[in-house]
Amino acid sequence: MRVFKGKRVVVYQLDSGKFALDGGAMFGVVPKVLWSRLIKPDGKNRIPMATHPLLVKTERGWVLIESGLGQGWDDKFREMFDVVEEDPFEDAPIGREEVSLIVQTHLHFDHAGELSTADGRFRYNAPVVVQAMEWADALYPHERSRASYVRGRLLPLNDHLRLVSGSAEVWPGIYVHRTGGHTRGHQIVVIRDEERLFVFTGDLLPTRHHSPLPYVMGYDLYPEEMLFARKYWYEFFMRERAVLFTPHDREAFAGEMYLDERGKHRLREVSPDGG
Numbered sequence: 001m002r003v004f005k006g007k008r009v010v011v012y013q014l015d016s017g018k019f020a021l022d023g024g025a026m027f028g029v030v031p032k033v034l035w036s037r038l039i040k041p042d043g044k045n046r047i048p049m050a051t052h053p054l055l056v057k058t059e060r061g062w063v064l065i066e067s068g069l070g071q072g073w074d075d076k077f078r079e080m081f082d083v084v085e086e087d088p089f090e091d092a093p094i095g096r097e098e099v100s101l102i103v104q105t106h107l108h109f110d111h112a113g114e115l116s117t118a119d120g121r122f123r124y125n126a127p128v129v130v131q132a133m134e135w136a137d138a139l140y141p142h143e144r145s146r147a148s149y150v151r152g153r154l155l156p157l158n159d160h161l162r163l164v165s166g167s168a169e170v171w172p173g174i175y176v177h178r179t180g181g182h183t184r185g186h187q188i189v190v191i192r193d194e195e196r197l198f199v200f201t202g203d204l205l206p207t208r209h210h211s212p213l214p215y216v217m218g219y220d221l222y223p224e225e226m227l228f229a230r231k232y233w234y235e236f237f238m239r240e241r242a243v244l245f246t247p248h249d250r251e252a253f254a255g256e257m258y259l260d261e262r263g264k265h266r267l268r269e270v271s272p273d274g275g
């Protein structure tokens, strides 16, 4: 766990499981000779990843931004994705029962799997904020999106949802904005503090290595929409000097965006204030 301090909020970056996905699918049209210099694939062409949700302490209570991969996956699933299970609350400052609100960028298993148990029990006492469009698409996936939604883990959310559309302030100082691109209902989460602006990027920026504009994933259902969303939000990230939290780096990462001398978007690491 790593800690980032604002003036009125404290952000805890948690560890909620390691896994691996096909490197080609993770880097879309980027040739392997380029991406394999950034992250080394294993014998099955998979690259090491992880899930790092945020737990945010605010003046009015605790907000969980995503829950991550979670636990209780079966042998076949663990083998396929090289899963190492972790409990994000193992060293967290509070327990699950003290979380007041959960905000999900989208509902793919590597972002939302932890919300429920393998036998279909919702693990929290808090509502889950997600775009209405994302919930609809998760319930009725198509042939290309089906493998990313695990129905048995999603149905328990049904009685705990707070559906939003577009942009919304979901908690004092915490905003969601629909980006589309990865899924139609994908959203990012912006945490405004007096001194700092924190952003959980979701799959708009899955790892520190995905910052160049064309580095969008093969997994993105709407890659062109993702490119346009990035052009818009990258401007915002740089103008506001936002601290960006990426969800999937194997080693937890936070960084500020800048343009290098060749006009490429890069991330400069921001160190935590504690751990």
Ligand SMILES: [Zn+2]
Pocket: 106, 108, 111, 148, 182, 203
């Ligand atoms: Zn996803």
